[in-house]
Structure formats: C-alpha cells, structure tokens
Amino acid sequence: MTTARQIKKLVRRTLSSSNELVHLERNVLWHLPIRHVARTIAILRCRNHWFFSLKWFLTGLYMHDAWPTRGLGHYSAEFYRSDYQPNPGGGNLWEWADPSLEEAFFNCVESDVLPLMRSVTCARSAVEYIRASEDRLICFGWDRHVVTSIALGEFDAARALWLPHAAPFVKGKVVSEHYQRTYDRLCELGEPLMADDRAALAALLHRWEAENVRGTALEPYWQPTPFPFEVAA
Template sequence: MTDADLALAMTEAIETHALPVLRRIVSLDDYLAFVSRHYFRHKLFDWPHVKIVIEVALGNLDAARALRDENVDRFRDDPAYDEEGRAKYQRIRELCARLEADDRSGLAALLHEWEAITVKNLKIETLWEPTPFPPELEA
C-alpha cells in the first residue's frame, strides 16, 4: 500500500470502473437491480426477514403482509437465538406490528431509523444523503 504506483493504479481503477457503475445507482430500484446480479443476491431476495423489509421499503405492503403470514413462526422470539438473532427478529416483529396496523408513517420512520443506524455503524455519515422511500414519494 505504500507503493505509489499501486496506489495510483488502484485510484485509477476505482475512478474508471467502480465509480461510474455506482454513480448510476440513484434509487432503491436501481440498487436492487444492481444487487440482483450479485453472487450473494439470495441474502437480499430469498431470506424472508430481509425480503419483508425490502417489500415495505418499496411500498409493496400486500407482499410484505404475505411474507409476514408465511413466516410468522420464523419471526417469533426463540431462546435458541443468540443476542443478535433475538434483536434482529425483534426488529422484524416491530415492523410486522406497524404493518398490521397499516401505520405507513410508522413504517417509514422505522426504516429511516434503521438506515441511520447502518450509516453510523459503517461510519459513512459524511457520504449519506437521506432520501424518502418510494412510498413516501407517492404520498
């Protein structure tokens, strides 16, 4: 990493190859289309506890409710889960409760709260531009 030529080549590669691709991602739909081509796409699209969040973020509340109903047992608290697992499913149950109540503003607030926590944990606050989720734009 102290090799000036390597650092220059890496910077050039990022600016030439990575940034143009990333700059084209300007919406949640763009991001999902990009991720759908990724090797680990299953983590986003096939795991019910993640897919339900995506459906809510996109405003597909009927699809989110169907996921909730299909996975009600999976989303329950289970003493076998470690602390992180219990916290994850507690968040999903909170989302499901707001979904059940058709609390659209509460769902958006919850998503924004999770977004802010993620941004803070990734230490990218200076890069983050909070934007509304698609259902908020429709309101």
C-alpha cells in the first residue's frame, strides 16, 4: 500500500526546491497560483503495493461538477519514466523499491510536469489545452464544454451545445443524491444563457467557484479573478 510516509519522502526534495507547489492533501501536490483552474500532481496507489502511478490533473474550480479536494479533476494525463518499466505490460508504473526513485521523480516534475503546468495558468489556456487533446470527449462531456465556453465568452457556441440537452433540466426536480447538486446548477444555467444575460452568468460561475473552494484546504491559496469574457468587456 502507498503510505503517507512514502509520499512525504518522495516529494520532499521537490517541495524544498520549488515555491510553486504545496502539499495540501495526503497524495496530491497543488501548483500555485490557484485561480480559476487547479493544477495538481497525484501519486496514486495501485493494487500491487510495490507500485504507484503518477498523474497530473486540471480542475476547473468554477465548474458545476467540481469537487476540488474530493475528486481528482476534469482532465488527467500520466507521467512515467520511458527508460524504466518495472512492470512490463502492466501499465506505466513507478516502483517504490527503485533506488533512484526520488531522483527520477524530482527530474520528472522539474523537466516535464512543471513546464506543462506553467503553460496552463489561466482558464483560457487550460481549456485550449484540453480541447487539443485526443481524449477530450471522454473526460470532458458536453456540459463541461458549455460551462467552459461561457467562461471564455463563447456564448453562441455555449447555446448551441446547451439546446439539444436542455429539456431534462427542470428546476425543483429531484434526481439521485450524488447528482443533485450538479443537476440543480445546470438548471440555473439555461435561463441566463438563452437570454444572453452575461452579468448573471458571471455571477453564477463566480458563485459556483466560491462554493467549490470555501471550506477546503486550498481556500487560503485561492485567488478569485475575473473570467476572460469579463476582462474583454
């Protein structure tokens, strides 16, 4: 099993050499600054306790379905060592027993992960990165594309995406417990979107973001900022 002690030892050098990362959760490092989009590195346990996987995640904190400290994110990608495959055919894993593990992890974060995270520092760059990824439709469904289109000021595109899916969203309807919050938020979206009420849409996304962040470990690091369409206005 991947333990807190193992993770603490693994990330020690990375944290001591960088003021860009904070360790807010047991197995997750957060990249600063934290604004509309959270960028995280997760050390994930495997069924075989000798191994773990390393992934980075993007989470739109303003999204209707964001749970920033309870879920791993809206988009993810693996990082691994191409020169060291401890489990051939079993996935791109890292091995706790590897004597060069800490050095390899540090080098991977410094040379691969941090440069990528620095390139997606705002809502627009994060969305553009996801849109350019081959598996964007698998992990980033129509509803997320609606909300991100609004955040970027692409209102016509957002309406075109919303209309074919709008009918089932009726305010006050009770759905499954785990989906209720997400459903209720989507119900709030249709009216201001179709009326092109941009002030109401901005207020809605800001409210969701605040609700998603407040009371969590990342709140002290969160920096509320305007959305791209507010700046353009």
